[in-house]
Every structure is written in C-alpha cells, then in structure tokens.
Amino acid sequence: MSKIVPMLKQGAGVVTGRNHVHYVVTEYGIAMLYGKTIRQRVKELINISHPDFHADLEKQAKELNWI
Numbered sequence: 001m002s003k004i005v006p007m008l009k010q011g012a013g014v015v016t017g018r019n020h021v022h023y024v025v026t027e028y029g030i031a032m033l034y035g036k037t038i039r040q041r042v043k044e045l046i047n048i049s050h051p052d053f054h055a056d057l058e059k060q061a062k063e064l065n066w067i
Helices: 038-047 051-063
Strands: 023-026 029-032
Touching: 029 038, 038 051
Parallel strands: none
Antiparallel strands: 023 029
C-alpha cells in the first residue's frame, strides 16, 4: 500500500495545510510543492510515489478531476 494517497481517511488529523508544504521527500525523489497548483502538486507527488502505484494514483486523480 502506498503512503501517497489521493485522500485522507475520514477523521484523520491534519496539522499542516497544503499551502504550507514546500517539499515532500521519499526514496523515489523530492516533490517541490510550494506555490504550485493542485494539478502540478498531484503530478509531483505521483512522480515520487512507488512505481507500482503510479497508474492507480493517476487513475484516481483523473476520477477526481485533478489531472
């Protein structure tokens, strides 16, 4: 299961708003998110997810009209 997901579970606590996140780092790369649109953020995060999950994350993002 990927740690990068399209949505958090209902009731999940969020401490930092998405507009305050500058970087997300995984073993597959670094996503620079600050100042980017939702579409750009989604693409950046998919690119640093585990390769086995790219297709599923892209499909879910399209279903949510994010890309």
